Structure formats: C-alpha cells, structure tokens
Amino acid sequence: EVQLVQTGAEVKKPGESLKMSCKGSGYSFANYWIGWVRQMPGKGLEWMGIIYPGDSDTKYSPSFQGQVTISVDRSISTAYLQWSSLKASDTAMYYCARKSIGGNEFDYWGQGTLVTVSS
Amino acid sequence: DIQMTQSPSSLSASVGDRVTITCRASQTISYYLNWYQQKPGKAPKLLISTASSLQSGVPSRFSGSGSGTDFALTISSLQPEDFATYYCQHSYTTPPFTFGPGTKVDIK
Numbered sequence: 479e480v481q482l483v484q485t486g487a488e489v490k491k492p493g494e495s496l497k498m499s500c501k502g503s504g505y506s507f508a509n510y511w512i513g514w515v516r517q518m519p520g521k522g523l524e525w526m527g528i529i530y531p532g533d534s535d536t537k538y539s540p541s542f543q544g545q546v547t548i549s550v551d552r553s554i555s556t557a558y559l560q561w562s563s564l565k566a567s568d569t570a571m572y573y574c575a576r577k578s579i580g581g582n583e584f585d586y587w588g589q590g591t592l593v594t595v596s597s
Numbered sequence: 598d599i600q601m602t603q604s605p606s607s608l609s610a611s612v613g614d615r616v617t618i619t620c621r622a623s624q625t626i627s628y629y630l631n632w633y634q635q636k637p638g639k640a641p642k643l644l645i646s647t648a649s650s651l652q653s654g655v656p657s658r659f660s661g662s663g664s665g666t667d668f669a670l671t672i673s674s675l676q677p678e679d680f681a682t683y684y685c686q687h688s689y690t691t692p693p694f695t696f697g698p699g700t701k702v703d704i705k
Contacts, residue, residue, distance in 0.1 A: 539693035582688030583631040587640035
C-alpha cells in the first residue's frame with residue numbers, strides 16, 4: 479500500500495526556521511517525483527514544487543522559488559520542505575503528494591502538516 | 598504560467614441531481630487536465646486524470662470531458678458523500694501545474 483506520512487503540526491514564531499518531512503512507503507521511492515502543495519486557511523490549492531528522488535532534480539513554482547527549499551534523502555525515502563525564516567503568511571496546511579509515473583497529476587497524498595506562525 | 602479558472606465557485610444541489618463544474622485554461626493544454634475532490638479536513642483525492650480517465654475505485658457517476666481550453670466534471674447523480682470541494686489542475690508540459698480556485702458543492 480502506497481503511503482506518504484508527514485510530520486505533525488508545527489507552531490513557530492516569525493523568523494524561525496522549519497523543516498518538515500514526508501516519508502514514502504509501499505512503492506519505489508526513488509522512481510517517483512514528490513511534490514508539495516500549500517493550502518492557506520479557507521483557500522485553494524497552490525502547487526509549490528516537485529523533486530525527483532533519483533537525482534534530486536527540483537522544479538519550483540515561480541511563486542515559491544527562493545521562499546522555500548525542497549530536498550530529499552533517498553536513503554530513508556523522505557522528502558523535505560524547509561524555510562529559513564518563517565513569516566506569518568506561511569501559516570497554512572502543507573501537503574506532500576506523489577506525482578504519477580505516467581503523467582503530472584498527484585495520485586497519492588500525505589495527510590498534511592499544519593504550520594502556524596504567530597508571535 | 599497557465600492560469601486556471603472554474604465556475605461556478607460554489608453551488609447548492611440535492612441528492613440525485615446532475616451536477617456539472619467547468620474549468621478553463623488560459624491557453625490550450627490539450628487533454629492534460631485533472632480533477633480532485635477535497636472533503637473538509639482531508640487531503641485532496643485524485644478523481645480523473647487527462648480529462649476523462651477515471652481513477653481506480655472512483656464511482657462511475659463521475660465523468661470528465663473536454664480538450665484544449667474548456668473542460669467539465671459531471672456527477673450524474675449526486676450522492677451524500679459527494680458534497681465537497683472540487684479542483685481542476687493542468688498538467689501540460691512544464692511546471693507549475695497550477696490548480697483552479699475550486700468549486701464547493703453543498704447541500705441545498
């Protein structure tokens with residue numbers, strides 16, 4: 479069974495750093511792109527970026543380029559999303575998802591990590 | 598970047614109704630259009646890929662159509678478990694593979 483298990487909820491202060499994780503299981507992790515999607519409170523889905531665990535090739539949405547870093551540790555089947563300095567506007571639910579091997583849709587999703595940034 | 602729009606932004610319907618949601622891309626995307634369902638507090642779920650390919654396990658009352666810039670998701674007979682928000686997403690050539698703003702389907 480394909481599973482993506484994400485870090486638990488985080489509460490941070492503005493200016494703090496954060497690195498959240500997404501661990502894949504039940505499939506060949508190295509062979510599928512993993513993506514990240516933001517959902518701000520009460521809002522829609524925003525495509526942030528994707529990474530290929532096989533060679534760490536990464537593609538960002540222009541809206542998120544330079545704002546976050548996507549990385550991967552293939553040895554432990556885990557992808558990461560990190561911030562060096564959080565802002566209140568980073569408060570959101572963040573989902574990781576697996577991109578299907580034959581297309582660019584996300585066929586499996588993690589349960590989401592809620593990030594709250596507040597002073 | 599390709600922009601996606603959806604209409605309506607919300608709709609109220611009754612169990613048994615036929616419901617159609619439309620999605621439009623800002624440029625042609627061939628048939629590279631996906632549909633997701635999201636229920637409150639849950640992760641999105643892929644329903645349909647490449648405009649009309651129903652994912653395994655998705656009920657046949659869901660169908661997708663369209664190509665080019667205009668697409669539709671149809672629920673032939675709305676069931677209680679279908680009340681949710683629906684998002685389209687393009688998956689044409691290069692990222693970002695943007696989502697539409699969503700259509701909330703609630704109970705009349």
